[in-house]
Amino acid sequence: MPTDSELLLFLDEPTSGLDSQTSWSIIQLLQKLADHGQAILCTIHQPSAQLFSQFNRLLLLAKGGKQIYFGEVGRNSEILVSYFERNGARPCGKNENPAEYMLSAIGATPGSTSNVDWNKVWLESPENEAVVTELACLKQGMSNKDSTVGATPDRRHREFAAPFWAQMREVLRRVFQQWWRTPSYIWSKIALCVGSSLxxxxxxxxxxxxxxxxxxxxxxxxxxxxxFGQLVQQIMPHFVIQRDLYEVRERPAKIYSWKVFMLSNIIVELPWNSLMAVFIYFCWYYPIGFYKNAGDAVNSRGFLMFLLTWTFLLFTSTFTHLIISFNSTAENGGSISNLLFSMCLIFCGVLATEQAMPGMLA
Incomplete structure (x- = not known):
């Protein structure tokens, strides 16, 4: 049944455990949605003949996921019953439930057997050929539409339902809320920066x-x-938890992209680290008395020192996300980041020149 719906409603056995009247009400509701263009994919267990007749198409799989039938059910299941009878199944009784009949025909019910390889029958049937042809036409139509020069891709053919900036706005808002609702992380960051600098x-x-x-x-x-090392150890565990949730939930559902996830986690740290730079500057710069070395340029040199402190905090945050993005655990990421930062401290500004190095003996 053709549909223009941009969403697929999936239901897993919605009538299980319900009485017949409630089951009928649910199926009727689904039928109304389908009549208005909503695409619905539904699995159902032991339906009555009345419920089964409400479905438009059926996908029947045998043990092992082998396809046996995919196509129209028909009025009073006439198309479905005709297919099985035409390919060697016994005739369906006048008052027999079509759902039970097809399971009995393929030998899926207790006490029933079948000598017919229904998967082979389906693969060689004209119904399967028609399905394959239709899928090829749909695929070709989508390829032609997407390859049109200057054409804007249809929203239904995008990998993600929302455009990049809509994803960015919503995910960034959510991550900011998560950080705000995690005071233990914020207070521990403040305690570390203020305590260390003091x-x-x-x-x-x-x-x-x-x-x-x-x-x-x-x-x-x-x-x-x-x-640096302590700030890294604070950031990485939170990132790993968020990434695990993303990989299990958001990425398989195509809710938003990996780029949006990474940028959101980087951006949310920038304001907090900027605030930490202010705390560190006032608790560290003035008690030591760096301003005494400024001479007549107290303000400009003091501001330059704040900018350097701010740069260090921003570097710590972004460098941490760079390292943890390709590490599975916070422990591995912390070890690598501390090693690389130690090399930065060791070699920054103290590299020996070529002239100062001893020459090689001939």
Missing amino acids: FIGFSFFNAGTSIQSLQNQLFSIFMLFAV
Whole structure:
């Protein structure tokens, strides 16, 4: 039965465990929806003849998923019964339930047997040939439509029901709500950033401008970078949980794309890490007294230091998502990210020049 519906309604045995009157009411409701163009795919268990007659098409599978019949049921199941009788099944009784008859004909009911290979009969039948031809025509029609130069793809032929920006808007809103409703993560991030910066700031409190003081200030910068590992360990477990849910639920259902999932998780971290940069800056920069080295450019150098702190927090967030995106567990991702960041600290700015390296002996 042709339909223009953009959605498929799937029901798994909707009448199981219900009395006959309720089952009939449900089937009648489904029939009304189908009459208005809604595509409905329904599995049903032991239907009565009255219920079975309401279905337009039937897909009958034998044990092992072998196809036995796919096509119209017909008025009072005439088309279906005619197919089985024409291919060697016994005649259907006048008052016999067509659903029970077809199961008995293929030997699927207790005490019934069949010497006919119904799967082979179907594959060689003109009904199967007609189905294959129709599917080929539909596939060819879709290919021609999609290949039309300058044509906009039909919404029904998209991989996802909603366009990219609609997906992005809805998923981003949801992820922001999830983070807001997870105060344990937010407060732990605040406690880590504020506590670490205060500890480092007051460990080198009111450092002067002597050579030793400058060394202490440089060491405080190095210690601040050590927060990287803890921030990574906070972000990765949350990402892994969200990714597992996406792979099990959203991706198989084609609700939104992987690009939307990744971008949403990256973007949601940026405002929180920006706020952490403000906390770290005030709890670390001023107690140590970096502004004393600024001379007459206190404001500009102070702002530059804030930008560097902010960049470090944003780098931590985006670098973490880069690493965990291709790692299955947070443990593996944390180990790799800490290793790579350690290499950044070791080699950044202290690479030996070619002239300073010892030459090779001849």
